[in-house]
Amino acid sequence: MAGTVLVTGGTGYIGGEVIDRLLAKGYTVHTTVRNTAKSEPKLRARWPEAGDRLKVFQADLMSDEGWADANSGCDAVAHVASPFPLGVPKDKDELVIPAREGTLRALSFAHRAGIGRFVQTSSAAAIAYGQPEKDHFTHLDWTNLTAGVPPYIESKTVAERAARDWVATHAPDMIFCSINPVAVFGPVYDDDMSTSVEIVKKLVDGSIPLIPNMGICVTDVRDVAEAHVRAIEAPAGKVRGERFPTSEKFMWIREMADVIRARAPEYARKVPSKPMPDWLVKILALFMDEMAQIKGELGNIRDVSGRHTEEVLGFTFIPAEQTLEDTVRSLVAKGIVKA
Numbered sequence: 001m002a003g004t005v006l007v008t009g010g011t012g013y014i015g016g017e018v019i020d021r022l023l024a025k026g027y028t029v030h031t032t033v034r035n036t037a038k039s040e041p042k043l044r045a046r047w048p049e050a051g052d053r054l055k056v057f058q059a060d061l062m063s064d065e066g067w068a069d070a071n072s073g074c075d076a077v078a079h080v081a082s083p084f085p086l087g088v089p090k091d092k093d094e095l096v097i098p099a100r101e102g103t104l105r106a107l108s109f110a111h112r113a114g115i116g117r118f119v120q121t122s123s124a125a126a127i128a129y130g131q132p133e134k135d136h137f138t139h140l141d142w143t144n145l146t147a148g149v150p151p152y153i154e155s156k157t158v159a160e161r162a163a164r165d166w167v168a169t170h171a172p173d174m175i176f177c178s179i180n181p182v183a184v185f186g187p188v189y190d191d192d193m194s195t196s197v198e199i200v201k202k203l204v205d206g207s208i209p210l211i212p213n214m215g216i217c218v219t220d221v222r223d224v225a226e227a228h229v230r231a232i233e234a235p236a237g238k239v240r241g242e243r244f245p246t247s248e249k250f251m252w253i254r255e256m257a258d259v260i261r262a263r264a265p266e267y268a269r270k271v272p273s274k275p276m277p278d279w280l281v282k283i284l285a286l287f288m289d290e291m292a293q294i295k296g297e298l299g300n301i302r303d304v305s306g307r308h309t310e311e312v313l314g315f316t317f318i319p320a321e322q323t324l325e326d327t328v329r330s331l332v333a334k335g336i337v338k339a
């Protein structure tokens with residue numbers, strides 16, 4: 001039975017896809033954006049048929065303003081908003097504080113409004129880091145912050161831990177669970193896309209001339225959204241306290257390049273085929289931010305399993321090959337990458 005759901009961060013890649021699914025299923029959606037004057041026209045243009053079933057509220061993760069109105073009348077919250085920048089900030093608190101405080105703010109306003117179900121968009125970042133001895137991970141694993149991890153990884157881990165502690169202390173009856181996606185790809189709506197999609201964009205547009213020896217797990221934005229909706233709809237006993245990683249499989253970047261060449265050959269002219277030696281990454285890392293970010297990932301397998309999510313939420317993930325092909329085709333169709 002459709003009800004009303006608050007989706008925070010309606011301007012985002014994942015937030016938009018969650019809204020899309022909920023509207024298609026007949027829900028009324030409240031969403032928060034940081035600036036309604038700027039963002040509401042874009043959201044209305046994306047869902048022209050939604051009318052009163054889409055309500056847009058101005059609310060920043062760092063301020064109480066707007067949150068009471070956004071939560072009013074909702075049955076569930078999908079808390080998707082969190083900073084996800086391309087580069088590494090000088091001060092980690094630029095990410096950690098909004099991620100943690102924003103989550104606690106969203107939780108406490110939801111609780112005050114009497115909302116009984118809260119789905120947090122966490123990340124595989126809260127699962128698979130700071131444990132150099134491991135290369136396979138499940139929903140039971142937690143990132144080890146004492147090992148020292150990059151700011152975004154820390155922000156997602158701290159936010160999920162803080163949310164779980166807050167619920168245990170202040171709202172033990174609340175049905176809380178997290179969705180923990182790996183790197184998210186798939187069709188894009190416009191050029192305001194997520195940091196994750198930049199990886200495929202750079203492979204296709206020629207900005208990566210050689211392939212670094214690293215890999216990532218792939219998940220599809222449509223599966224991430226489906227997991228959120230199922231977590232909202234499933235019986236309480238199935239989801240309470242759960243963690244739901246979405247991950248189809250681990251792939252080396254060279255394998256991703258091969259898939260693009262095989263499945264979208266007409267757009268693969270600039271996709272690199274030669275490896276970038278590790279020593280070159282390390283030298284470039286001295287003066288290029290992007291290389292500094294991947295230096296620590298060279299040769300690492302960080303394979304996060306999504307099987308638990310498929311089993312509990314009852315659906316099968318889109319194959320990574322399909323996801324990558326659809327990403328490339330949509331980047332071209334939207335004019336983000338020139339054919």
Ligand code: NAP
Pocket residue numbers: 008009010011012013014015033034035059060061062080081082083084098121122123124125156180181182183184185192193194195196
């Ligand atoms: P995105 O497109 O950059 O979306 C991030 C959203 O958070 C935007 O709506 C942004 O609003 C909002 N936001 C950021 N700082 C905010 C603040 N201070 N106050 C209010 N809203 C704020 O990225 P995404 O990929 O959809 O990410 C959404 C969520 O998924 C994040 O929690 C991210 O950590 C998580 N996630 C993403 C991936 C991935 O690979 N994409 C993987 C795992 C987890 P503005 O438009 O105003 O900036």
